[in-house]
Amino acid sequence: MGTVLVWRLSGVLWRGEAWGHGDSAVWMLPALPSLLSSEGTWGQSCLDPFPKSQPAPGSLSSSAGTWGQPCPGPFPRSLCSIGGTWEQPCLGLSPRCQPFPGILSCAGGTWGQPFPAALPRRPCSSLVSLSHRLVWGHGDSPVLSQSPRVPVPQISVGTWGQPFSALLLSPGSLPSMRSLSPRSHCPASLPDIPVPQTVRAWPCSCSPCVPDCPCPIAQCGDSPAHQGHPHCHCSLTQVGACASHTSRIHPQPPLLHVPLWDRDGIGGITSQWKWGCVGPPWPLTPFILCVPQGKVPASNILASAPSDKNLDAWRELGCRTTHCNLEVVHRSTLVFLATKPHILPGVLEEIRPAVGSHHIVVSLVAGVTIQTLQRLLPPWTKVLRIMPNLPCVVQAGAMVFSRGNNAGDEEAALLKSLLSSCGLCEEVPESYIDIHTGLSGSGVAYVYLFAEALAEGAVKMGMPGALASRIAAQTLLGAAKMLLETGEHPAKLRGDVCTPGGTTIYALHQLEKGALRATVMDAVEAATNRACDMAKD
Ligand SMILES: NC(=O)C1=CN([C@@H]2O[C@H](COP(=O)(O)OP(=O)(O)OC[C@H]3O[C@@H](n4cnc5c(N)ncnc54)[C@H](O)[C@@H]3O)[C@@H](O)[C@H]2O)C=CC1
Ligand SMILES: O=C(O)[C@@H]1CCC=N1
Structure with a gap:
């Protein structure tokens, strides 16, 4: 338990309870909304250089001292995160703070126990938004289980490396640890994280x-x-x-020797292939995963999401489902990431400890760059980023993809071969992916809007709606088919339709007055820019 102390902060005397561990002693001031250390704020960006000595007698938690006891000696740079225990001096390099909230005790360690692995060395995160998750801040990482050894008096909402929120919860209002754990949905039989x-x-x-x-x-x-x-x-x-x-x-990388896949050369996928999909939208992903084409048996596909909303539809296709994202990673070699963009960082943080060198991780999340994916996944991860569009569902999609540092020709060829059955699939420089999102990923929606408008025009002129919709769709299909099959520039084909003084040129005049061309260009630009911006969100 912390020690009751009086501390001077900015000239004001505060009576507070001091507790802390890891890189900083922390002064918890009941009157204040945040946990303050004498030299900074708990969970906020680390001071650089970090203070090497405790600011006052009676401070807490040095390597030589114990929680709640005065510090007998100089404050260590940080407590152990490699090769020792929390309450022993560091045996090796130690990060000053964890950039990723929610990592459970540094990938498998437990409170007070030796860490099994090196921690990533990364700079402290700056002040960023709060995690949705409740965590225990401790040492170099947030810990999601209550320490039996250290009666931490409070929990606050926030994550290590991020600011704590104003809300401090009393122990009585603590949610159960099970509900705090991102793995709470995982089956007990799940193998240890490698x-x-x-x-x-x-x-x-x-x-x-x-x-x-x-x-x-x-x-x-x-x-x-x-x-x-x-x-x-x-x-x-x-x-x-x-x-x-x-x-x-x-x-x-984890020393796993899982057979990658059985195949007869690139693209000759057999039924042994195991696919996984974390955060599966419906209906796009299962069709990208080639279920209808029979390339991959549905029973070889495992999809995870927190709710059954989309999973029901996957099950109807014959796919297996789970609520545990880690299970997907454990049981699959090719893992598709398909959550909404803002969910993805949390999901990556959750699955990161389970990602081995045998995995191929393919993200179809708009706006999330390969650099971000690589930063949030282990350094050995083979990452590919793809942007599909909805017509993949009817094998008339348009997809582009790019590969990360560790993905070689083999992985790229494999992905291309598998997804080609869903439509056009080209490898491009990554900078084209956001443009493709504006042109095609989102572009499908502009075309639907146009189709709707065409049909509504016909309805206005007296045609029944259903017939008008069918004709509008067939018109788009035929026009697109001619573009592809003739290879002509659209302007040439448009000219072919226009009889001088006829109907089409009168209609085109109206469209030009409505600035259709400029508006569509603006739309592509807006969607592309939005995809770029999402990378920064
Ligand atoms: N809809 C489209 O035409 C295209 C979508 N995309 C990308 O696909 C992704 C999904 O987009 P939407 O269609 O809006 O998806 P959606 O809302 O239909 O699906 C998202 C799925 O993620 C699941 N999910 C939520 N939290 C999760 C968690 N913590 N762990 C695992 N799963 C979780 C949801 O249950 C849902 O099944 C986005 O990143 C989008 O950029 C890319 C290209 C085209
Ligand atoms: O609207 C979106 O953000 C996603 C990406 C492309 C299509 N839908």
Whole structure:
């Protein structure tokens, strides 16, 4: 339990209860909405440099002291996160704070227990929005289970590395731990999360050490993208030759030897292939997953979502479903991410500990860049980003995709081969993906609007609505088919329709007066910009 203390803050004397652990002693001031440390705010961006000594006698939680006891010595830079326990001095590198909220005790560790794996070294996050989740802030990571050893007096809403909210809950109002856990839906039989078991130097090529290495990323260790970079061929000997590398630690991918897939060459997928889909919209994803084409048996597809809303429809197709995202990752090798964009970071944080080097993760989430996906997933993850459109459902879709650092020709060819049955599928530079979203992913909706308007015009002139809709759709289909089959520019085909002085040119005149062309261009631009902006949200 914390100690009751009087503390001077900004010239005002406060009586508060002090408690804390990890990088900072924390002064919990009942009168204030946040947890304040003497040199900062709990959970806010770390002070840099971090104070090396405790600010006052009676402060808490040093490596040598215990919770709630005065600190007998200098404050350590941080408590242990690699190779030791929370309440022992750090044995290795320690991050100052975790950027990702909600990671459970650093991928598998428990409160007061040794951590099984290295933690990612990343800068502290700046002040960002609150997580929706309730967490215990502790040490370098939020912890979702109550420590039996440390009677933390309060829980607050927030996450490590992020500001705590004004709300402090009393112990009596604590929700049950089960409801706090993102894994609460997971079956008890779920295998252990395969966290990396070893920590050793990863072959790397910091430019000061190995200037001729083709790896383009200079800042080894500080850049997640560097770790396991496919173009990095330096040997461990070279790494060892570099004094500045000896202290660098890179996580290794989990040592899993799961057969990837049985196939007869690229694209010859057999029924062994295991697909997973986290956050499945209906009906787009199952059709992208080739269920109707029989490329992948429905029973090999496992989809997860928190509610049954969309899952019912998946089950009707014969797919398996679960409410546990981790289960999808555990049981699949190809994992599609298809949640709404704002949900995705939380989902990545949840599945991250289970992602191994055998997984191929394909995101179809609009606006979320490969860089973001790679940052939020382990450094060895093979990431691809794809943007489909709704007509994939009738095998007349238009898709583009790009690959991340670890995805090679094989993964790209595999994806293309599988998804080609849903329509056009092209690999493009990533910068085209947002444009494709504006042109085609969203573009389908503009065309539907146009189809609706065509039909309504006909209804206004006296045609029954159902017939008008069918004719409008057939008109669009035929016009699109001619574009594709003749290869002509649309302006040429439009000219072919216009009889001089006839009906079409009168209609086109009206459309030009309504600025149809400029409006549609504006629409594509708006959707593209929105996709770019979503990446920054
Ligand atoms: N609808 C379309 O035509 C296209 C959609 N997309 C992308 O597909 C994604 C889904 O879009 P919508 O069609 O609006 O989807 P939706 O709302 O139909 O589906 C989202 C799914 O995510 C599930 N979900 C919510 N929270 C979750 C969690 N924590 N874990 C796992 N699943 C969770 C929901 O239950 C739902 O099944 C978006 O990222 C969008 O950008 C991409 C291209 C086209
Ligand atoms: O409206 C959206 O954000 C998604 C992306 C493309 C189509 N629908």
